[in-house]
Every structure is written in C-alpha cells, then in structure tokens.
Amino acid sequence: MEVDDQNGLPHYPMLLNVTHIDMTSRADDIRAGLIDTFLNLERVDKNLYLARHLLKGRNSLPVVYGGQVIGQALSAATATVEVGFVPNSLHSYFVQSGNVDRPILYQVDRIRDGKSFCTRLVKALQDGEAIFTVQISFHRPEADSIVHQLPMPEVPAPDSLEDLSDTFERIKKNANIPPAALAMIGFKQNEIPPAFFRIFSFRPVDIDSYLCLKKEDSHSHGHPTDAYRSYVWIKANENIGDDPRLHLAAAAYISDATMIETALRPHSKRGFIPSMALTLDHSIWMHTDNFRVDDWLLYENHSTIAGGGRSLIEGKLWTRDGRLVFSTTQEALIRAHKKRASLSPSK
Numbered sequence: 227m228e229v230d231d232q233n234g235l236p237h238y239p240m241l242l243n244v245t246h247i248d249m250t251s252r253a254d255d256i257r258a259g260l261i262d263t264f265l266n267l268e269r270v271d272k273n274l275y276l277a278r279h280l281l282k283g284r285n286s287l288p289v290v291y292g293g294q295v296i297g298q299a300l301s302a303a304t305a306t307v308e309v310g311f312v313p314n315s316l317h318s319y320f321v322q323s324g325n326v327d328r329p330i331l332y333q334v335d336r337i338r339d340g341k342s343f344c345t346r347l348v349k350a351l352q353d354g355e356a357i358f359t360v361q362i363s364f365h366r367p368e369a370d371s372i373v374h375q376l377p378m379p380e381v382p383a384p385d386s387l388e389d390l391s392d393t394f395e396r397i398k399k400n401a402n403i404p405p406a407a408l409a410m411i412g413f414k415q416n417e418i419p420p421a422f423f424r425i426f427s428f429r430p431v432d433i434d435s436y437l438c439l440k441k442e443d444s445h446s447h448g449h450p451t452d453a454y455r456s457y458v459w460i461k462a463n464e465n466i467g468d469d470p471r472l473h474l475a476a477a478a479y480i481s482d483a484t485m486i487e488t489a490l491r492p493h494s495k496r497g498f499i500p501s502m503a504l505t506l507d508h509s510i511w512m513h514t515d516n517f518r519v520d521d522w523l524l525y526e527n528h529s530t531i532a533g534g535g536r537s538l539i540e541g542k543l544w545t546r547d548g549r550l551v552f553s554t555t556q557e558a559l560i561r562a563h564k565k566r567a568s569l570s571p572s573k
C-alpha cells in the first residue's frame with residue numbers, strides 16, 4: 227500500500243466519493259439519516275474511519291458545519307473504546323474549513339486505556355490535511371460522591387412557542403419588518419444548513435428578541451433575558467431509536483448551532499452583519515448519556531465577551547424535567563466586512 231509521507235497514512239483513492247444525504251427524499255426517515263451520518267462510519271483500517279455521509283452544510287458556502295465533525299469524531303472515538311465507557315468530555319479545534327463535497331477521514335489515536343477513564347485523540351482529514359482535532363475522554367459510570375446542580379432557568383414551555391421555520395415564513399410576509407431584522411433573517415437563512423429544519427425543531431423562547439424585531443430585550447418571561455443570553459428549545463422531529471450513542475452524537479451536532487448567533491444578536495440589532503462567523507474551538511462536558519434528543523431540550527447560551535475578532539460563548543443543555551446534560555464552551559471568529567479604501571485622494 228502506498229503511504230503518504232507527511233501523515234504516515236495509507237492512500238485510499240477509492241474513498242474519494244461522498245454521498246450527500248438528501249433529507250428531502252429521506253424526510254420520512256430522519257433516524258436512518260442520522261444513523262448513516264454518525265453511526266455508520268466505514269472502518270477502513272484499525273483506528274481509521276471514513277464518513278461519506280455528510281448532511282449538507284450552509285447555503286452560502288460549501289463549508290462543513292462544525293457540529294457534524296464533532297458528532298462524527300465522537301462516534302469514531304467511541305468505536306475504539308470498550309463497551310461500558312461513556313464520553314464525559316471533549317475539547318476540539320477547527321483548524322481549516324471542511325468541504326462538504328469531500329469525504330472526511332477520522333484518524334483515532336488511542337492515547338490511554340485506564341480502568342476508569344480512556345482518552346482518545348481524533349484528527350479529521352480531507353485530502354490528507356487536518357481540518358479538525360479533538361481530544362475525548364471516556365468514563366466508566368461510577369457511584370455518586372458529592373451531588374449538586376444549578377436549577378434550570380424558568381422559561382415558557384415549548385408547546386406555547388412557535389417553530390422558527392414557521393416564524394420565518396410568517397415574518398417574511400409582514401411588510402412592517404425593520405430593515406435590520408430583514409437583513410438578519412436573510413443572513414440566518416443563508417447560514418442555516420438546509421437539513422436542520424427537516425431534522426430538528428427550533429423554538430426560541432423570545433422570538434422577537436431572537437429575530438431583532440424589537441430594540442430592547444424584554445424581561446417579560448420572569449427571567450432576565452439579558453442581551454447576550456439566549457434560550458432555544460430543540461428536538462429531533464421523529465423518534466430516533468434508543469441507542470444512546472446516536473443521542474449523544476445528535477446533541478453534539480446541535481450544540482454548535484446557536485452559539486455564534488448568541489454573540490451576534492445584540493450587534494445585529496444595530497445592523498451588524500459579519501463577513502466571517504466561524505467556530506474556532508468547541509468543548510463539551512457530557513454529564514450523562516441519559517437523555518433523548520427526540521424529546522425537548524432547552525439550550526441556554528451566554529456570550530461573556532467579544533473583541534479583537536473573537537467571542538466566547540458558554541452553553542447549558544437541559545432536559546425538560548430540569549436535568550443539566552451538557553455544558554459547552556466555544557470561541558468563535560467573528561469578523562466585520564473590511565471598510566472600502568476611500569476613493570477621494572488623501573490631502
């Protein structure tokens with residue numbers, strides 16, 4: 227077998243074809259689409275897994291959505307640990323944009339197998355180049371020692387809220403939409419991977435604020451909706467089965483969806499539309515695998531700082547009955563359009 231000098235990896239020329247999951251034709255089988263994407267990675271060699279099934283990325287660029295790479299890398303790493311180990315945390319870097327038209331090869335390094343914990347390092351490659359690295363820790367569930375948890379924020383239940391996809395359609399027909407809100411809706415629709423709305427329902431708790439339809443954030447739901455915080459209910463639109471690995475991968479997938487916009491939203495109200503908005507790194511602490519993505523989950527995001535082209539966002543993923551299942555942190559690159567050089571000659 228021919229070997230690539232730089233990566234020490236065998237060449238697999240037959241692996242170059244990629245299949246887009248056409249969620250339109252599989253709309254009746256979301257579960258199969260998610261299984262193909264996350265659990266049916268092809269094992270091409272010991273420690274090497276290939277993903278040919280990529281959910282299509284955002285409309286504006288053929289860039290792979292970050293959450294997809296996180297979910298697939300998690301599945302590849304899980305395939306190399308003993309049954310009984312459950313992921314407890316991951317820490318990742320997005321080093322280069324992925325191309326949705328190319329397959330992704332996941333190379334797993336078995337850093338250590340302990341009795342209670344295992345550690346894996348996964349490198350995602352396209353055309354022999356790293357696009358992503360992640361270190362993942364697995365833990366064999368053990369008995370409680372100390373026990374505590376923050377209470378879940380009090381927000382309106384998902385049943386009382388409108389789906390974001392319905393809101394988009396309703397609002398576009400309204401002639402009185404402020405220009406900043408229209409620009410933001412256009413931006414979001416370009417950014418949102420088309421498969422999202424077929425697979426998941428998104429119900430923002432404060433839709434007016436979410437879509438920049440009013441100037442100030444309200445305090446109307448009995449919780450302080452401070453400007454840099456957002457709450458979105460998320461749920462897969464169909465039963466996806468009982469395999470906890472699929473629920474973990476799908477939750478990791480959606481955990482990257484709302485963080486950047488939480489940092490952007492207060493600035494969007496003043497008309498800011500970024501020229502670049504990309505996830506740089508993403509960390510997840512999985513407190514349990516005992517939850518379902520096909521039941522409502524509340525994703526709470528809070529951007530604590532932005533400056534110098536970067537912003538930090540924290541997240542908490544709650545079950546409807548108030549259990550904290552994921553804590554997340556992300557740094558994002560958010561750049562402004564470059565100012566055009568003045569056409570008038572300098573004095």
Ligand SMILES: CCCCCCCCCCCCCCCC(=O)SCCNC(=O)CCNC(=O)[C@H](O)C(C)(C)COP(=O)(O)OP(=O)(O)OC[C@H]1O[C@@H](n2cnc3c(N)ncnc32)[C@H](O)[C@@H]1OP(=O)(O)O
Pocket residue numbers: 289290291292293320321322323324390414417418419422428429430436458482483484486487501502503504505506559561562563564
């Ligand atoms: C509530 C319900 C919600 C429901 C629905 C949610 C919806 C909401 C959407 C969902 C989805 C969103 C959220 C996904 C967020 C990801 O998942 S993003 C995808 C994952 N992340 C990535 O792919 C990032 C990968 N990393 C990279 O691409 C590279 O490491 C970086 C960050 C670009 C840095 O690389 P570098 O080589 O150091 O490059 P750098 O010098 O920064 O230059 C890069 C380019 O930027 C250009 N550039 C520089 N400054 C600027 C500027 N101001 N403006 C423009 N371009 C510039 C440069 O010219 C250069 O261009 P080229 O010369 O390459 O053509």
